[in-house]
Amino acid sequence: MHLLSLLIWLPLFGSALVLAAGDQRPVLARWLALLLMLGALALCVPLYGGFDSSTAAMQFVEKMPWIEAFNIHYHLGVDGFSMPLVLLTCFFGVIVVVASWTSIQQRVAQYMAAFLLLQGLMVGVFVALDGMLFYIFFEAMLIPMFLIIGIWGGERRVYATLKFFLYTFFGSVFMLVGLIWLYLQSGSFDILAWHDFPLSLQAQKWLFMAFFIAFAVKVPMWPVHTWLPDAHVEAPTGGSVILAAIMLKIGGYGFLRFSLPITPDGSAALDWLIIALSLIAIVYIGLVALVQLDMKKLIAYSSIAHMGFATLGFFVVVSIVREAGVTDAANMGLTGGMVQMISHGFISGALFLCVGVLYDRTHSRQIRDYGGVAISMPWFATFAVLFFMANTGLPGTSGFVGEFFVILSSFAANFWYAALAALTLILSAGYSLYLVKRVFFGDIKNKAVAEMQDLNKREFAILGILALAVLLLGVWPNPLVELMQPSVEQLLSHIALSKVSGS
Amino acid sequence: MTAVDLMLALPELFILFMTCVIMLVGLWLPRDRQGLISFMSVMTLVFAAIILLGWDDSNPSAVDYAFNAAFVRDQMADVLKLTAFILLGAIFIYARQYLRVFKMAILEYHVLSLFMLLGAMVLISSASMLTVYLGLELIALPSYALVALRRDDKRATEAAMKYFVLGSLASGLLLYGLSMIYGVTGTLSLAQVANITSMGNNTVLVLGLIFVVIGIAFKLGVVPLHMWIPDVYEGAPAAVTILISSVPKLAAFAMAIRLLSDGMGNMQEHWMSMLVVLATLSIVLGNLVAIAQSNIKRMLAYSTIAHMGFMLLGLLTGTDQGFSASMFYAIVYAIMSAGAFAVIILLSQHGVEAENLDDYKGLNKRSPWLALMMLMLMFSLAGVPVFAGFFAKWLVIQAVLDAGMVWLAVLAVVFSVIGAFYYLRVVKLMYFDEPDSDEAIIVPADFRAALTLNGSAQLLLGIFANILIALCVASF
16 A cells, blocks of 8 residues: 555645636535545545554655666655654645635635645655655645745735745755755765764754755744745635644754754754744744734744744754753653644644634734624634634643643753743733734624624534644643654654764 | 768758758648648658667667768767757647748748758767867858848847857857867867877867857857847747757757867866856856846746756766756756747737737636646746756756855855746736736647647656656766
8 A cells, every 4th residue: 555655646636637627617626625635634544543653663665766867766654753744734634625615716726726736745745755855845835835825815915925935945945955965975865864874063064054944944933934924914714724734844844854863963063043043933923923913913923933832842852862861851852842833733723714714704804803703703702712722822722732841841951941931821822812802802893793603514613623633632642742752762862872973 | 971871860861851852842832731831840850750769779878970970879969859859849830820920931930940950960969070060050040040030020130130140250269269179189070189188288279178168158148158149039039939949959058068078078177167157157147137027038038048057067067977967957948948938929829929028917817728837837947846947957956066066056056046036927927917818819739739748748857857867867
């Protein structure tokens, strides 16, 4: 069974099929897309069932030669890091199709085709084990997103989408130079072989910087984050959801798959850089989020702050491992970062869907246009408040688990890291609750709000499932944590060893 | 001259023979039956391809010489010639409707194009400085005439004049350089030149080399010998621009390989530094100036300059890996360029050249198929994976890194990001803007088939890049 190939190619071929259905038949296009997304999700069942979470080895491996002249292989596999992200991707594939069911009326087939394309490519990024294959998926992904924001976006969509494309393209070309350089040194594009390939400290530092530029733009980290608020604000709801829930995670995943294992000594030498930028993201961007007037922009800034937690967790680990060995605190940093990524996927996705629900009704994202939504839409308000609470890291929701782990781990590294990171509990509570107060509570602001209909069945189902996921992950994160434990431990012991040859 | 000599050059002889036949038949055809010329020309190319492939290829890596070692047939020559046949066949299909609408001389167009192809084939297979010059002129003379084919068009005649004057100057300089090399070595054969230059350096040889590099740079159109490109691309009818931007680029690449690698490979230290300057200037200037263009033909002209700069990146390394990377680049670029100009030709069907970028507004609404093809071509030109253009850029950057020139690789990737902007702008116009007119776009069936192939070739040459890469690697 080529499960991983199926997960990539089913949506890719599906997108051609949907495109062939044509824009004249929107109903057919929608159902076809839903069917394909459900098919991909169904494929995740045997994938999850067949996954052995007691080993850190790559599973469901597929390997065949692709470009023999340069030793490039079509090499796929999943481990504890990529598995949850693949599941998350397939899950959100279904969600965006359902969420866009009625809000997209223009060129439906092209819209659905773009999302199917995006889905196949994103799964490809997570399961590729060949450097060139990874890069191709990583870059090709920009094309459908560029079109999604540009065609179905808001007023300043052209500016936003060009900025998005050029920023991320600029970041990743340096990674390309790094990957080629690695190939010339090691004679292969195999990522797993690169993990064990000895490199001098100087080389590792350069490589680390090349990877850093690519992934920092993707995460995004301060100060290269400015494309994200623009892209989020202008993107259609589905685009925002995928952008926040999946695409940002690719940056974090890149750090785990490339930076930490390939350049462990480079990471140890330069971890201060990422830690500093993460802390700036957490504190400064949290403050920026406080003053936003646009709901989508606020959530976008909150995303940057929360992703700062994931990168903080990944890189505080390096100094802990190098000084104290593979300890529980180190384990908690990596695990916490991963849990934070998955949890942020659910929460930010849900929050953008909530804004989409409001936007579909009043065509405004401005906070000042709302007030008293809880009175006219009680069910919706229940869900939305739950997601905003999860965003602040309320215990019992998934947002708590990751942040708690990361803060604990930071304590072991440096008291001040933890102290600064913990500020987020105040800041995120500040901007989330302030928004909740202004939008949901109080008196009904105007006629438009008074006339809003509560959730229909479709919206109820989507938000309900997401709420369930957020709560489940909050009270019982064990399945997720156990799934990645072997991979986390392996990566930790890998970082502990120096790769500098001869030392 | 033996029978084997003739057999080796059979595709060339066949093209020459058929061109003469077409010329004679065309003279007797009445005006309303001229469609036959296009058909015959395409069939000529099909059979030429069959003859080329039919050559007994028991040893594909063999290098066969003919006509007293003036003509060489190796794998590089075969691959490039085959590409040229396919491209020219597609161009004839693209041009059919355009020539009728613009009332251009159909017979002359085809015959001159076929002569140009013949010149390209001779140049690709040249093993002596004489055949180099022969092939070069056989490309250049029909090109001048083709640009001026719409003789009442002021811009076209001006462009032709400019092209002719500058082209002759470049030919003269090349000839001057070749004569210096001949003066020192006493031989025209490039293989013998290679033997003699290995003995040591000589000032006259270096001087000759400089003139040769100038000649090559002019044919490729790299900075600072690029001035003719924007004017000729803009001034010539789209059906001629598509010719100039595709087949001769393959030949110019081959010329560089024959002269610099086969002939003067031992003087690499000299030509490498020259090519580094040419490549850097082209990549920088081409990409920056293209951003400022509002005319799509001029934009693509500057994009050509930038792409040829990229192509030089592989050549200048002087390694087999670099040569094969450049070969891949030249082939992929010729295909991309042909596709992009085909879209311009198609949109010019109402008797006005669709050369303003605004003519592409809302193309996705007018014809989703055409917009999708152009989208793939633009992303391929921009070098975004998984399209073929990415693999071309990757290979040359890899060659440059392998040669230890990290700064050049970084410069190349940075400017490929800057270059992505103007290709994205075309995509933006097609997909994000509303159309100005609702005029229907009529697409002949053969045109649709050819452009579909050309567009999806970007995707297929990307996904199955291994095949073409293997061919290019085996050529060196």
